[in-house]
Amino acid sequence: MIVVLRPEAEPAGVERALVERGLWVRRLRGASQTQLEVAPHSAAVDPREIASIAGVADVLSVELGLPRVTGLPARLTLRGQAIARGQAPWVIAGPCSVESEAHIHRLAEWLAGRGVRWLRGGAFKPRTSPYAFAGHGTEALAWLADAGRAHGLGIVTEAMSPEQAELVAAHADVLQIGSRNMQNFPLLRAAGATRKPVLLKRGLASTVEEWLLAAEHCLAHGAEAVVFCERGIRSFDPSTRNLVDLGAVALLAHVHELVVVVDPSHGAGRRDLIAPLSRAALAAGAAGVMLEVHDAPGHALSDGSQALPPSLAAPLLLELLGPEAAA
Amino acid sequence: MIVVLRPEAEPAGVERALVERGLWVRRLRGASQTQLEVAPHSAAVDPREIASIAGVADVLSVELGLPRVTGLPARLTLRGQAIARGQAPWVIAGPCSVESEAHIHRLAEWLAGRGVRWLRGGAFKPRTSPYAFAGHGTEALAWLADAGRAHGLGIVTEAMSPEQAELVAAHADVLQIGSRNMQNFPLLRAAGATRKPVLLKRGLASTVEEWLLAAEHCLAHGAEAVVFCERGIRSFDPSTRNLVDLGAVALLAHVHELVVVVDPSHGAGRRDLIAPLSRAALAAGAAGVMLEVHDAPGHALSDGSQALPPSLAAPLLLELLGPEAAA
């Protein structure tokens, strides 16, 4: 953002007024004039308020091109549930992969019994190695949807390619786009075209601006809504699997007033940090959390190491959902 | 960590038992044997528990050399106040720089009236440019200490070089080491030698392991205690000034059981994110927060853009400290 000064203005005075409002300012000098540059990490202030400061001639900013993201509501209603910052947390739980029909039914039942209303599980799994288990595919989608129906749970699951989008949308209430695909534009378009709400995971090294623009791709092609999901970015520190950026969560929730959830399972990759990071996510402004839960993590077909077993999931779900949620 | 298998053990079975406990495992193969490598982002599990798994011959790990950090208590008592995860939050507040005798007294009075018991303020300021205001120095130390005494506040302030350490320690209850100095080893030694508790800010690109080792430097030279302060690490995203790593906070608080605080003012650099990040910090396991507060941020001599003015500080302090804390 650039603050243009009136010819007669005293720059230092305007600078003080901007700093007073939480803006980071540097002076720009040219041959004939001085203006003020406002850094992007400044507090959000209405440009009209800035324009009203004595000495300010105009306030200029880059048009990011986010007409549809800007129009998103701060509160969604999905399957009758209000999803927003400050509401009862939206808890999406389930295994990393849908492993078998019996297994997903068993887990769905267990989760429903603890008050969970949304089920996650991968039918198509992105895997770093071509030789790893990549999901049971179409069949698993049907098992998942059926388990959700049987236990009254909404379904969140991932589509990995444009041609899968319709199929996945036919079985899911919310279409998930994975972190590695945040800028897979053909997929974003196809996901949007299904008209389902999209849960858009942040890329491993994506800026907030790129994340918003990725959502705009979905919305421009028809998505009903986009929920942002922070799942950890890449870091230099091996002590956690990824680095959960709760500043970005607070920014989306409080400044952009968007619906954002956090996936602490992938974020930390450590079972022993999931409870405190879930609490922190909600405190930062997240509308909910996405949790990996498995009844026997040692036998999970993928990512069992970060899944919560029932003994750890039960008290966390009780804390998040309250005793009245459980059946 | 390495898990050595007994000759007759079936690796897959031991792997399942490790994954069951939240460990990330890869198989290591040699000419004559197979062992299991456990990634550092695994959940912390007592090696004795691992050793008791059928098929495990031994559990090997690197000795980090942290005898004194390992011995630190999870709870400190400073000026009669219990400082620990889960206790009433330790709130340290004040201006970025100590600007004048009158100013620091005025702020100290205002803060004390809202229940704050700890005052921060810089006498010696690290500044990126050699031509920027670098603090009022020795004189400011005395003003700060005097303001603390007058209003019953403990003092946290920074020493920037070994020869300042004694002087700063004479005026401070807690000696702060800044982020840029986290691996300034002569300073860590000098700070330790004062025998004061040290508040050790994390370096901009420091791993948790390096942070713990920096604390070991202080402790090995005599520091009474070390409090860890997460203040944001460097990121690629310009939308916040730094990136607050609450996963590291949760790790220190819940796994290492150390006392850690968060500085959301430097962490986000954005006044509009300080309240949610303060809540998130405490939810993640921080024992407290360090807040920049200024009665007229537009006139601050440094970092006014991230300081909370009274209108924003008052409700946050009320939320953090409770109505009974205020005078």
Add this chain to the structure above:
Amino acid sequence: MIVVLRPEAEPAGVERALVERGLWVRRLRGASQTQLEVAPHSAAVDPREIASIAGVADVLSVELGLPRVTGLPARLTLRGQAIARGQAPWVIAGPCSVESEAHIHRLAEWLAGRGVRWLRGGAFKPRTSPYAFAGHGTEALAWLADAGRAHGLGIVTEAMSPEQAELVAAHADVLQIGSRNMQNFPLLRAAGATRKPVLLKRGLASTVEEWLLAAEHCLAHGAEAVVFCERGIRSFDPSTRNLVDLGAVALLAHVHELVVVVDPSHGAGRRDLIAPLSRAALAAGAAGVMLEVHDAPGHALSDGSQALPPSLAAPLLLELLGPEAAA
């Protein structure tokens, strides 16, 4: 890598022998034994050499699962041209986007006249904003292939989704996978299935190990060869668009003995650094460079700011290809 010691071995002696060979070593201790951990940033040494050190019982390592990448030759022949470290540089040049039939013919002619034998240009363009120009699509592919044929140039161009792969392969000699799609696994599979050589750009925050595994996806599904393309990773420093990691280039070229090229246009994003970074890339072991060239960058439909105009491209091509290459 883990070095298992014989029971009677003296660890310090083995450590010295390992350090002598350029390995970074930490001691692992358990209840009954000591082993040595070798860090991944160690020099590559044949495990058999390590096993032959006195006191070493076995050398264990993780099987990365790269059978096909490991089998790739250090030298490719494409369109009769030897492509390898140390050979005459493989120069791929052209515009960011294929803008019109006339335009790509004009550029192809100009490049061919300066000795370039490979033409790049995007028909399908990944764009951060949904409202930006995204390429002329199928039509542009035909223009590009035709321009290549007319001027004797090989074609390198990008496919963005699985269903485009066959079509793109029908027009291209080498199929490009863009940075944002490095872990778009359905696309990697489809690209492999075309049996064309794949030019695989490194993801913005991908490790070398992930990059190799992405290549394995292509190879496992049929790709004839994979060429690795370093195009800059994400960094905290705004003074270059991305950060060119020539250490990774040296690692691939000298240790893994793979064919790697560098795209300094995207890497730096700065026209004024393209010549020195091209030289540095080749010096680090790259087999070639990929350059954006445009006859009128101000009118380019995308990324004109980083394209070299003829006045700058001509001397660089002369330097890279030698005077004898020009027509």
Add this chain to the structure above:
Amino acid sequence: MIVVLRPEAEPAGVERALVERGLWVRRLRGASQTQLEVAPHSAAVDPREIASIAGVADVLSVELGLPRVTGLPARLTLRGQAIARGQAPWVIAGPCSVESEAHIHRLAEWLAGRGVRWLRGGAFKPRTSPYAFAGHGTEALAWLADAGRAHGLGIVTEAMSPEQAELVAAHADVLQIGSRNMQNFPLLRAAGATRKPVLLKRGLASTVEEWLLAAEHCLAHGAEAVVFCERGIRSFDPSTRNLVDLGAVALLAHVHELVVVVDPSHGAGRRDLIAPLSRAALAAGAAGVMLEVHDAPGHALSDGSQALPPSLAAPLLLELLGPEAAA
């Protein structure tokens, strides 16, 4: 940088003219005017040239406050040797630590015999662990200086604290500031006050702008010159110890026209990449390289794993210095 348009100017035309010159441009819009923002990763163009474009009213930029850095020459003469981009490479070689009087003499003799004219070696060593060898201190300084004198070598060695600066300067031709101390401002001031040339290593997560400002600290306090040393920044990829940023080297050498050297030993941490990265560094514009060499790396007191043994150092020195340099 901001380009102010004349009221009658057509923004698109000016944008084209800026892109034509290699600038990245975004349009800034306000209530009454439009201006153009130029990104920092744009090619460097003289503001007067931009001001001369039709439609441009003024060109504004932030004054970084680098009067002394800006005045530094592109070529230094140290001990009679021209040090600059494009000159015979400035090779500084030696052990990580000065280990004993006999040892440093032996190495100095060996290096001098291969044409090296500058000796490095640490008397005071920053170490991550407080229990690691931290250098032989004052005594080692004398050994180092004596070895340099005996063999006609200039000395580069590190000072770690302000009170060491004078002492180190008394023994060194060039005073080194380590990476962890790049923003240790009291040290920068003390180093400057010795009036010696300073070799300033880049911090692990420092921007180029911060690096230049750190140099300004030295110069403002009296340093005769500053040489910039890129030694790798922190990365997420464990396959190299650090990530050598040769884009930053090219930027300093070609755009800022400063003297920059590269330390590939710390940069890669891998002995097997030091030769290609040395070549790449010089190709990118470095005036020289700093190499760790040890006659018996397995017995080195620190960082032996990255030191070149004579068998590898000899051919690299021959390549860098030419056969005529050797005695």
